[in-house]
Every structure is written in C-alpha cells, then in structure tokens.
Amino acid sequence: MPVQSKVALNAPDRLLFRLNELMKPTKDLGSVLTTFNYGLYLLAYFDSKAYNLKSKALSFVRPETAFTALPGAAEAESSPFARLGSVVANARLTLRLFGLLPIYVRVRKLIREGKSMDPVLYIISFIQCSLFATFQLLENIAFLTEKGVLMRCGLGWLFNGTGGRVANMYRVAHRAWFLGIICDFARLMREAQIFFTKNHLEKGEITREEAEKAVQWYYDWIRPLAWLPIGWHLSGWMGDKTPGFNLGIQGAAGVLADLRRTAMLWHATQEA
Structure with missing residues (x-):
C-alpha cells in the first residue's frame, strides 16, 4: 500500500487493512x-x-x-x-x-479512488459490494445460528416462511449473491463499451496493458457464467427445486x- 494511503487511513481502518492482508x-x-x-x-x-x-x-x-x-x-x-x-x-x-474484511477494504478503496473511475463502473462496483456484503453478513448469521453459536430468535422474525428461519436466511443471502453476480455482467459490458469507444470511435492508441486487459476480459466472463445456474438454484426463485x-x-x-x-x-x- 502506498505511503500516502497509509497516512490517510485512521487507526481502525489500518487495523482492518492489516487483518485483511493477514487473511489473504x-x-x-x-x-x-x-x-x-x-x-x-x-x-x-x-x-x-x-x-x-x-x-x-x-x-x-x-x-x-x-x-x-x-x-x-x-x-x-x-x-x-x-x-x-x-x-x-x-x-x-x-x-x-x-469474508466481510476484503469487502470492507474494497469499499474503502472505491471511496478513495472513486473520482478517477468511470462513473458507471463506480456505481456498479458500489452496488455489487453492497450486495456481497449483505450476502456475507446473512450467510455468517445463518451459519453461526445453524451451529448453535447465535440464538435462533435474533433476526428470525425477518425470515419466517416455509423451510425454517435459517433456511430462509440462507435463501435471502443467496439472492443477494446472485444479484451481485449479475453486476459482473453489467461491469463487463460497460468495460467493453469503454474499450470500443476508445478503439473505434476516438481512435485512441491502445496500450499493451489495455490489450492484455482486453484478453482478460474474455476470461472474466467464465466465472459469472459458471456461477449463474448455481446462484439461481440456491436463490430459490422457483422454489426449492x-x-x-x-x-x-x-x-x-x-x-x-x-x-x-x-x-x-x-x-x-x-x-x-
């Protein structure tokens, strides 16, 4: 991390950033x-x-x-x-x-670097972070409740329904995760639009780094496409099966x- 960034961080942030490095x-x-x-x-x-x-x-x-x-x-x-x-x-x-640690670190970096980012990509990234944070928080609560660490009566009233409170908490968590995956598609399409605008409309020079990013862009489709059917299934949009x-x-x-x-x-x- 650059020296300037370290100075800008307060004590709690610095601690969380160090914990994130420890857990990498x-x-x-x-x-x-x-x-x-x-x-x-x-x-x-x-x-x-x-x-x-x-x-x-x-x-x-x-x-x-x-x-x-x-x-x-x-x-x-x-x-x-x-x-x-x-x-x-x-x-x-x-x-x-x-899992909330890297999400928090990513949000802090987004806040610091937001002015230099494309506005659309910034909004997509912020929404995705919010969805993934919701997923991780609810999944952690459901998992710890399932293992008997947390009381079942805590947030259970928010997740009443068929299948039990813990099962419904998992379902809501997975819906947030699924929507976060959808954000990846929005990000990839926006990145393609930016690259196309620079390459074909503005006739700007494409650097080697940008060319490598263009190749990586194709690989970046694989992960969200693979998670899509699993996310849809776990979200329970069409019932348990x-x-x-x-x-x-x-x-x-x-x-x-x-x-x-x-x-x-x-x-x-x-x-x-």
Missing part, C-alpha cells in the same frame, strides 16, 4: 477448496449413474443378483463423494466468516468457476 492466503485456499468441493459433487453424480448402470448390467447377466436402482437425485446426495463434499462446503463456510438442475450441473459449473484460478495457483507451485 485463505482466498487462495478458498479457490482450491471450491474446485475440490464441486469436483466431489461431480464425482457423486457420476457415481450414482455408475451405480444404476451396474444394476442394469447385472440384471442382464444374473437377474437374481441385480440390486434396485435408486431414483432421481437421491442416490447422488447419498454418495460418499457428496458427503465429503458437504464437509468441504462447511470448511468453505468457516473460511467465509472472515429448479427444473433440470442436478448435482452434475452444480458440480460442473462450480469446477468451471474457479478452475482457472486453481490451475494458476498450482502452476505457481512449480518453483516450490
């Missing part, structure tokens, strides 16, 4: 755990399909030894891979208890979302 390695761990988590869900889906295929094959060879094929998604969710995936998911939820959504789609989308970052982290370990 958990971001890399979170990406790896995300890929592992959704990879397990994908394995659970294929495991269930293999189970039913094996049953059908045995029914042709030795009908008396064939076992009953399990229906729908029930068999995938009962797979050992899915159970291990739930354990990893809990680890990710625990890591995200500190989204038509056509299963553990296989969830696993494939989740792996795709963080696969590139995980691959980059793995590549960085070559020099270790």
Whole structure:
C-alpha cells in the first residue's frame, strides 16, 4: 500500500487493512477448496449413474443378483463423494466468516479512488459490494445460528416462511449473491463499451496493458457464467427445486468457476 494511503487511513481502518492482508492466503485456499468441493459433487453424480448402470448390467447377466436402482437425485446426495463434499462446503463456510474484511477494504478503496473511475463502473462496483456484503453478513448469521453459536430468535422474525428461519436466511443471502453476480455482467459490458469507444470511435492508441486487459476480459466472463445456474438454484426463485438442475450441473459449473484460478495457483507451485 502506498505511503500516502497509509497516512490517510485512521487507526481502525489500518487495523482492518492489516487483518485483511493477514487473511489473504485463505482466498487462495478458498479457490482450491471450491474446485475440490464441486469436483466431489461431480464425482457423486457420476457415481450414482455408475451405480444404476451396474444394476442394469447385472440384471442382464444374473437377474437374481441385480440390486434396485435408486431414483432421481437421491442416490447422488447419498454418495460418499457428496458427503465429503458437504464437509468441504462447511470448511468453505468457516473460511467465509472472515469474508466481510476484503469487502470492507474494497469499499474503502472505491471511496478513495472513486473520482478517477468511470462513473458507471463506480456505481456498479458500489452496488455489487453492497450486495456481497449483505450476502456475507446473512450467510455468517445463518451459519453461526445453524451451529448453535447465535440464538435462533435474533433476526428470525425477518425470515419466517416455509423451510425454517435459517433456511430462509440462507435463501435471502443467496439472492443477494446472485444479484451481485449479475453486476459482473453489467461491469463487463460497460468495460467493453469503454474499450470500443476508445478503439473505434476516438481512435485512441491502445496500450499493451489495455490489450492484455482486453484478453482478460474474455476470461472474466467464465466465472459469472459458471456461477449463474448455481446462484439461481440456491436463490430459490422457483422454489426449492429448479427444473433440470442436478448435482452434475452444480458440480460442473462450480469446477468451471474457479478452475482457472486453481490451475494458476498450482502452476505457481512449480518453483516450490
């Protein structure tokens, strides 16, 4: 962080910025755990399909030894891979208890650098930060309530409905997260508009850095596109079960979302 920025920070901000730096390695761990988590869900889906295929094959060879094929998604969710995936998911939820720190730091940087930013990008970023902060706060409350750390009677009256208060709190949190993902699409389209204006209308010279950003722009679409079906499903806009959504789609989308970052982290370990 530049010296000028350090001077501008008050004592509480400086403490939070230092805590954020301390917790930065958990971001890399979170990406790896995300890929592992959704990879397990994908394995659970294929495991269930293999189970039913094996049953059908045995029914042709030795009908008396064939076992009953399990229906729908029930068999995938009962797979050992899915159970291990739930354990990893809990680890990710625990890591995200500190997720408000980087969001706060990002908001503070937005406030400081807002004058030099494109006004539309600034508004989109601020809205996205607000949505992600809402998601993280509600998810933390729901998780700690679920684990018995917080009392269930606290904010429960705000989240009454079918499925229980904690489940509804998770649902509202995921809706905020889903809307935050939508902000990524708005940001990418605005960035494309700015680049197009400079390149084709103003005939400005494109620097090497801007050219690299243009290449990165295409990669930046992958993550929100991958999270989109998962966010829609978890948000419960169409009830508890989204038509056509299963553990296989969830696993494939989740792996795709963080696969590139995980691959980059793995590549960085070559020099270790």
